Amino acid sequence: MALFLARRLATMLATLMAASVVLFLVLDILPGDPALVMLGTEAQADTLAALRRQMGLDQPALTRYLAWIGGVAVGDFGLSYTWRLPVAGLILDRMAVTVPLAALAIVISTAIAIPAGVLAAASHGRAADWVIIAASQIGVAVPNFWIGILLVLGFSIGLGWLPSGGFPGWEAGVGPAIAALILPSLALALPQAAILARVTRSSVLEVVGEDYIRTARAKGLSRSQALWRHGLRNALIPIVTIIGLQFPVLIAGAILIENVFALPGLGRLIFQALGQRDLIVLKDVALLLAGLVILVNSLVDITYTLIDPRLRGRVA
Amino acid sequence: MLDVRDLAIAINGMPALEPVSFSLARGQSLGIVGESGSGKSLLALALIGLLPPAAKATGVIDFEGRDLLTLDEAALCQIRGASIGMVFQEPMTALNPAQPIGRQVAEGLVLHRGLDRMGAAAEALRLLERVRIPGAAGRMAQYPHELSGGQRQRVGIAIALACQPTLLLADEPTTALDVTVQAEILDLLADLAAEDGLALVLISHDLGVVATTTARVMVLYAGQCVETGPTADVLANPRHPYTAGLLRAMPGAAGARLQTIPGSVPPLGQRPTGCSFRDRCGLADAACAERPDLIAVAPGRHVACHHRDQLP
Numbered sequence: 001m002a003l004f005l006a007r008r009l010a011t012m013l014a015t016l017m018a019a020s021v022v023l024f025l026v027l028d029i030l031p032g033d034p035a036l037v038m039l040g041t042e043a044q045a046d047t048l049a050a051l052r053r054q055m056g057l058d059q060p061a062l063t064r065y066l067a068w069i070g071g072v073a074v075g076d077f078g079l080s081y082t083w084r085l086p087v088a089g090l091i092l093d094r095m096a097v098t099v100p101l102a103a104l105a106i107v108i109s110t111a112i113a114i115p116a117g118v119l120a121a122a123s124h125g126r127a128a129d130w131v132i133i134a135a136s137q138i139g140v141a142v143p144n145f146w147i148g149i150l151l152v153l154g155f156s157i158g159l160g161w162l163p164s165g166g167f168p169g170w171e172a173g174v175g176p177a178i179a180a181l182i183l184p185s186l187a188l189a190l191p192q193a194a195i196l197a198r199v200t201r202s203s204v205l206e207v208v209g210e211d212y213i214r215t216a217r218a219k220g221l222s223r224s225q226a227l228w229r230h231g232l233r234n235a236l237i238p239i240v241t242i243i244g245l246q247f248p249v250l251i252a253g254a255i256l257i258e259n260v261f262a263l264p265g266l267g268r269l270i271f272q273a274l275g276q277r278d279l280i281v282l283k284d285v286a287l288l289l290a291g292l293v294i295l296v297n298s299l300v301d302i303t304y305t306l307i308d309p310r311l312r313g314r315v316a
Numbered sequence: 317m318l319d320v321r322d323l324a325i326a327i328n329g330m331p332a333l334e335p336v337s338f339s340l341a342r343g344q345s346l347g348i349v350g351e352s353g354s355g356k357s358l359l360a361l362a363l364i365g366l367l368p369p370a371a372k373a374t375g376v377i378d379f380e381g382r383d384l385l386t387l388d389e390a391a392l393c394q395i396r397g398a399s400i401g402m403v404f405q406e407p408m409t410a411l412n413p414a415q416p417i418g419r420q421v422a423e424g425l426v427l428h429r430g431l432d433r434m435g436a437a438a439e440a441l442r443l444l445e446r447v448r449i450p451g452a453a454g455r456m457a458q459y460p461h462e463l464s465g466g467q468r469q470r471v472g473i474a475i476a477l478a479c480q481p482t483l484l485l486a487d488e489p490t491t492a493l494d495v496t497v498q499a500e501i502l503d504l505l506a507d508l509a510a511e512d513g514l515a516l517v518l519i520s521h522d523l524g525v526v527a528t529t530t531a532r533v534m535v536l537y538a539g540q541c542v543e544t545g546p547t548a549d550v551l552a553n554p555r556h557p558y559t560a561g562l563l564r565a566m567p568g569a570a571g572a573r574l575q576t577i578p579g580s581v582p583p584l585g586q587r588p589t590g591c592s593f594r595d596r597c598g599l600a601d602a603a604c605a606e607r608p609d610l611i612a613v614a615p616g617r618h619v620a621c622h623h624r625d626q627l628p
Contacts, residue, residue, distance in 0.1 A: 211409040217366055218404075219424040219475060220397030222389065229423075233414045308414055309459040 008301065012294050019290040020072075024065050027279055027286075033057075034081050037277040055081070068283065078280045082273075087284045090269065097167055098258070098265035101181050101188070102250055108189035109196055110243065116193070117200020117239075118232060122224045124205060132197060139194025144253050148187035148260040155183060165262040184261040188253050192246050199242045203235040210234070236307045244300035248293045317341050318363075318483055318515055323375035325358050325367065325539075330585045332358055334540045335375060342482060345509065345516040347526030347547060349562070350536035353581040356519045359536075360487045363517065364402050365392040379483065398428040401476030403505070405488035407468035411460040417471045418444070418456030424478040443474040447504060466497035470504070477508060484509055487519045502529050523562050527551055532616075535559050538581055538592040541610060545617035555619040557597050560627055591622070599623040 035051040036043065052058050056067065071078055077087040120132040156164035162183050168176045204227060207213065212234075216226035255267030262268075266285055273281035305311045318340040325333040333355035340346055350356045362373045365384055377384040380399065384392065396402075404410040412420055421443055422436035431439060437456070444452035447470040460468055469489060476484060486505060490498035506529050509516040518530050526533050527547060534544040535558065543556040554560040561577040579596040582588065590607050594600035603622045610620045 211404060211406055212412040214366060215404060215410045215472070215475065216412070216423075218364055218396055218402040219478075220393050220395070220427050221423075222393050230412045230415070234412070310413060310461045 004305075005302075008298050012298055015294050016287075016291055017069075019294070020069055020287055021065070023283055023286050023290065024061075024068065027283055028061055030279075034277045034279055038081055068280075072284070072287065077284045080273075080278055080281050082276045082278045083281075087281050090281065091266070091285060091288060094264060094266045094269045096170060097181075097263050098254055098267060100177075101185050101254060101258075101263065101265060102247075104178075104181055104185035105188035105192065105250055106243065106247075108185055109193040109246075112189070112193040113196035114200050114232070114239070116197040118204050118224075118227055120197070120201040121204035121208060121231075122227050124208075129201075132201070136194040136197045139190050140198075142191065144187050144191050145256045145260050147190050148184060148257055151183045151187055152261075165260070167263050167265075180261075180263070184257045184263060187260070188250060188257050191253075192250065195246065196239065196242055200235070200239050203238045204231050207231040207235045233307060237304060240300055240303050240307065244296055247296040251289050251292065317380055319376070319378040320363075321376040321378070323359070323362060323373060323377060325355065325362055325371055325373045327358075327371045327584060332371065332539050332584055333362075333536075336534070336536075336541045338534060338544070340483075340515045340517070342515055343510070343513045345506075345518065345530040345532070347530035347533040348517065348519045348536060349521065349523055349526050349533060351521055351581050353538070353583065354536040355539040356521075356536050357487055360402070360485050360517065360519050363483075363485055364396055364400050366396075394428075397424045397481075398479045399481050400483045400485065401479070401481040403469070403472050403476045403484070403486040403489045406492050407465050407472050408460075408492065410472055411468055413460055416457045416459060417463070421471065421474045421478055424475060428479045440474070440478070443478055444471070446477075446508070447471070447474045449474075464497075465493050466501060469493060469497075469501050473501075473504065473508070477512070480512065481514065483515045483517070485517045485519070488521065489518070490525060491521070498525070505529065522566075523551065524566055535562070538587050540592055540620065541618075542593065542621065543619045544610075545614070549614075549617060555613055555617075555624045555627055556593075556621045557599050557623070557627065558593050561596075591620075599626055 033048075033052075035048050035055060035057060039048060039051060049058075056064060059067075068078065075088065077091065079085070080087050080090060083090060116132050116136070120129045123129045152164045155162050163180050164183075165180075167180045170177050208227065208231060210231075212230055213226050216230045217223070221229065251267075254265060255271055257263075258265040258267035259271060266289070270282065270285045272278075273285065320339065321337050322335040323333070323337070324331065324335045336359070338346060348356045348359060358367065358371060361367050362371075363377060363379075363384070365387070367373060373385055375385065379395070382391075384395070387395070411417065418437060418440050421440035422431075422433075425431045425436040425439050426433070429436075441452055441456060444455065449455060449467055449470050455463070455467075460471070463471065469492075472489075476486075484505075489505065490501050493501060502525060505516070505518070508514070516530065518526060520526050523533075530547055532545065533547040533550050535542050535550070535556065537558045543550060543554065543559045550559060551563065554563055558577070561575075564575040565577060567574060577596055582592070582595070588595055590605040591597070591600070592607075594604040597604070601623075606622075608620045608622050610618045611624070613619050613624060
């Protein structure tokens with residue numbers, strides 16, 4: 001297991017390095033001069049040149065890449081061009097919003113999708129199955145930001161139960177902070193839940209015909225007991241795979257949703273940084289997100305071995 | 317205790333099992349023999365109420381005074397695993413690969429006997445020892461893939477016997493195992509059934525398996541009971557040409573050339589009119605165009621063949 005984890009970690013670092021190179025190159029090609037954005041279009045040519053020199057923009061690409069990645073390696077994420085603040089602090093503030101948002105969305109989507117998928121499989125071809133398929137079809141078809149707008153119309157403007165946007169900050173208390181995250185995480189979770197419910201349904205349906213389900217029935221378990229106790233765990237590998245694959249989609253969705261709900265999260269930070277050509281913020285946030293995605297993928301791989309004891313031997 | 321009367325099974329309206337009747341008291345054993353497609357596994361699934369949705373059973377399965385075919389699902393769940401245990405063919409796939417075997421044995425105990433986790437685990441260990449799994453205590457936490465085929469089948473038997481059922485169904489329990497292990501598993505089944513005074517229904521395509529294990533035998537061909545009687549009697553003196561053919565097809569004395577029955581079991585919906593075996597039978601003649609009834613040829617001995625007296 002230790003060897004497995006070490007190998008996993010090495011792969012993660014290599015992937016992250018590759019991602020950083022791609023990121024750097026893409027942002028380097030991106031048109032727009034940060035110095036020009038900072039000084040405005042009326043700026044004098046020599047002031048611009050001086051600022052470029054001060055920001056290191058006149059250096060060759062390789063030097064700039066090494067300076068960036070070397071800083072990141074020792075925890076120095078650089079200084080934002082526009083906020084004039086250390087990027088590390090900016091990111092930490094925003095993560096306090098985005099990480100709970102994403103986690104809540106994953107919890108909600110799993111809590112909806114797995115029972116719905118198992119129920120659909122257990123009542124295969126009957127009414128409950130059709131209702132769940134139809135609902136998930138709608139969920140897949142509707143974009144999350146539009147669901148967000150509908151949720152605001154229903155729950156904050158119509159019923160007045162939850163805030164329509166903004167974030168009071170964790171210092172305002174856990175209750176109000178969570179309340180501010182419920183609608184956005186629901187908007188993120190519902191389309192994901194729709195896909196996950198379908199995967200769960202087909203995965204469980206595949207397991208239904210297995211001999212050990214028949215053994216479980218012969219013990220006296222009802223159809224749904226046999227599915228929950230013996231089917232689900234064996235059906236879990238494709239489900240966990242999809243949860244892992246959905247994570248980057250969730251992060252991308254968070255950029256839209258944070259803007260719909262005016263949440264000061266990483267997504268909104270990336271959106272603002274992009275508008276202001278704040279390349280250093282953009283690079284750091286994108287690298288962080290890439291790291292998160294890679295981390296989640298590794299967690300998924302490790303989860304496989306927890307789910308299926310047969311995979312453990314091969315790993316050790 | 318078990319009284320089956322005119323049990324017939326149809327799949328999507330096509331008859332898969334023609335009406336069969338038999339009864340079994342505690343301590344008695346019945347072997348059901350036939351090739352694949354003879355309806356023997358459907359019969360076993362009907363006895364525990366787990367027929368696939370496409371299959372419809374008619375007739376009466378009177379088990380301890382209740383007709384299983386008229387019971388609802390909840391009542392069947394009370395009986396399955398509690399009063400009727402079943403051992404399946406494939407020990408490789410019949411156990412949940414993601415659950416330790418101790419828990420799989422204990423599950424029925426929690427369900428039917430209301431034991432708590434600790435009590436069920438202790439009882440599961442006793443059962444694993446009873447089915448002669450060496451080092452059972454150390455194996456409780458192991459997963460099925462860590463066990464050999466024979467040991468997995470022992471776990472399957474422990475699961476079936478967990479709640480002390482009165483009827484044990486074994487559907488080809490040794491088919492997937494090595495020959496040396498087969499004999500051990502059969503001995504174990506026979507011993508355990510005798511110790512507990514169980515009624516045992518053993519299903520196999522192999523007359524040899526049934527010969528050593530059950531007192532009575534029923535031979536099925538293409539969904540029809542063609543011969544039934546005391547096992548020793550039927551094997552020594554078969555009266556149906558199909559039974560005789562099965563016996564000749566068994567590997568016997570060294571050097572003897574193995575004989576086969578020409579052709580194969582007709583698929584569902586393509587069974588011939590009249591005697592279903594006549595296309596493959598050396599004795600078939602015009603009389604066989606009419607379906608032979610099961611006729612008593614001796615006390616407890618029935619044969620469905622117009623030429624039952626022509627076999628040597």
